[in-house]
Structure formats: C-alpha cells, structure tokens
Amino acid sequence: MAHTPPIPEGSEVFEAAGHDHDHCVDHALQAAETICTREGARLTPLRRQVLELVWRSHEPIGAYDVLARLQREGASDAEDGRPAAPPTVYRALDFLLKYGLVHRIESLNAYVGCAHPQEDHNGQFLICRTCGTAAEIEDDAISAAIRDNAKRIGFAVDRVTVEVSGLCPRCRSDAHA
C-alpha cells in the first residue's frame, strides 16, 4: 500500500507552484470514474461537478464555498433558475467521502480532493497556515505508531484524524526574506 518514498527536499507533497492543475483535476475525475464503476456507485453529473469544484480549489474548500460556485456555474444539466441549496452539496460531499474521493479536514470544516483514492485510508495532512495548502501524506510510521498505541490500550481503531498545521516549505522561505 504505502509507499514512503524518499523525499529529497521537501516539495513533492506540496504541489509545485506552477504545475498544471487542470491535469490534476482531470486525473482525479478519471480515477473517480474508475472507482465508482468498480464499486457500483453512481458518479452522477452533480457529484462529479462537486468533486471537480473541490479539486479545482487548490486549498481545502468549505461546503458553502462549493455551494456558491455550484450556483455560479449552474447545475450541470438543469439550468432552471433556482439556486442549489445546502443539502445538495452536503449530500454530494457525503457520497464523495464515502467512496474516499475527498477528505474532510476537521480543523477547517473543509473538504479536499483525495490524493490517492485507490487505497483505503483516512488521510494525514500538513496544512500551511499562510498559503492554506493542505498536503496529503501517508506516513506508515505515523499510522503504525497510532496503531501500536491503540493495540496496547485495547482500543479498536475506526477512523484516524491527523492534521498538522504550520508553515509549508515555500511560505517558510518567504518568511525568511
């Protein structure tokens, strides 16, 4: 499952500044299609659109921000005037969470596209307090340490939330200047 690749100096998990994010989005949507097909889940136009909106935001995005963008774009098919309502977005997000296509960042009340949606995991995040970027990591050492502790105590782990906030490498350099 987990590759904990040697990270030379810092910046693969934090996306490169000028990278082609459209490509990331397309890739994520493609992966989502694959997963939903495999799972027999229906990635409807609405759900797909919400997933795309979440991915387009390079930072974690709140449900109401998703809603606002959804309203601006209009529902994908029906362009019938009435703006979408909160439950529309929350239901789509719930679906995406269920199939591991997005993660919820508890400390921000916000959502972010999952970086490796194939694998079953809860997501561990490094969140920059300055630029807002959330890098998803998957560190076996962290997972193992948590698993070991729980085992020692006799606690049956269901869901793990790891959210580290601080300064990303880039913002750190900027701060020095």
Add this chain to the structure above:
Amino acid sequence: MAHTPPIPEGSEVFEAAGHDHDHCVDHALQAAETICTREGARLTPLRRQVLELVWRSHEPIGAYDVLARLQREGASDAEDGRPAAPPTVYRALDFLLKYGLVHRIESLNAYVGCAHPQEDHNGQFLICRTCGTAAEIEDDAISAAIRDNAKRIGFAVDRVTVEVSGLCPRCRSDAHA
C-alpha cells in the same frame, strides 16, 4: 454512577468506571490555579466555573452544552436573572485553551479537560464512538513520527491534531456479549 467490574488490561488512559470523578475535578481546578498563578493569568470565577463544567462532563462537551449548564447553575457570583450568552462561554473556553487547561476535539466540536496541563502539547485522543469517552494519550512515537515527516518535508509544525475514533476496551467487551 455505574459500577462496572475491573477491566483487565490496558485501561489506565480510559478512566476506571467507578472512580471518584469529583477528585479528578478538584485536582484539575487546583492545577489550573497553580498554572494561572505561575503564568500571571486570571482564573476568574467564570473561567473557573466553565473549567469545572467541562471537567464534570466525563465526555467532551459542546460549547452550547456548557452554556446550558452555566445558565442552570447561574453565574457564579451574580445571580441577576439574565442568562449567559454564547460569547461568555466561548471567551472562557478560549482562555482555557490558551493556557492549555482544556483541549478542543475538532472532530466533535467539543471540549475536554486536559489531563496533563503542565506540559506543552496539543493532545492526542482516542475517542469511543459508543460511550463517548475521550482518552488523552501522549505518545512520543506518534509525535516523533509526525515530527520526522514534517522535518523531511521542510514543514514547520505549529499545531498537531490527532484524533482516533473507535471502540474503547470496555465497549468492545460489551459488544462481544
């Protein structure tokens, strides 16, 4: 309240069932006095009362639950009729958070008394989805793993949130029965 037989292994972090919680509360309030004195911070009657209410709840408690209890008990000094308002509680909680006397559980939007308030830390929690108990652990292996990862990536850690939800040893046994 309920007396439940001894739990064989691994249950120090989860409080024993029939323990004297009043003692925990008193101890916590005492420690808070000490810390605030040392820090030159004012543990006012209101703040003290909020801390006590948080501690009295054996589970993490929401701000509005604290508020409700505060209203029921009346403000500690002034018994002037008007019920307390949300900012009163949020400000007290902010103070208590600032001095490390309580922790906020992000995944529950709730607050819990800190088990080792002397030390500077962010708190790591095992939260039972059945009984609601949140056990605060302080696992160096977890902290170290997170610190190492961040260092490798060049991320400057500010605040760490670790919240593990699942089944505590007791509820696990109960489920087996």
Add this chain to the structure above:
DNA sequence: CTCGTTATGTTATTTTATAACATTTCAATC
C-alpha cells in the same frame, strides 16, 4: 411499463461560532 430504490429539490430549522459595541471590574498610579 411498473414499481421500488436512489438521487435530487425544497423549505425550514438547528447547531456552532463570531462581530460589534456597552458596561463592569480590577489594579496600578496619583
């Protein structure tokens, strides 16, 4: 096509948190 299921629409409300400004309390200085 028919029918049960799943998805979405719609309206209202609940829960959580903060903004903005007024008043009180406190302790230091005069």
Add this chain to the structure above:
DNA sequence: GATTGAAATGTTATAAAATAACATAACGAG
C-alpha cells in the same frame, strides 16, 4: 480614596456550518 487604562464580562445581532423533514424526479430491474 479618586483617576484611569486595561482586561473581563454583558448584550444584541448575525454569520457560518450542518441537518431534518418531506416532495419530486430519475433510474434500473423485472
């Protein structure tokens, strides 16, 4: 002990996040 500036609390209003409850539409198996 009065003066005063800072910190704490009171008060009112609103923002932000999430869900409840019920109605309609779309979908897919038989």
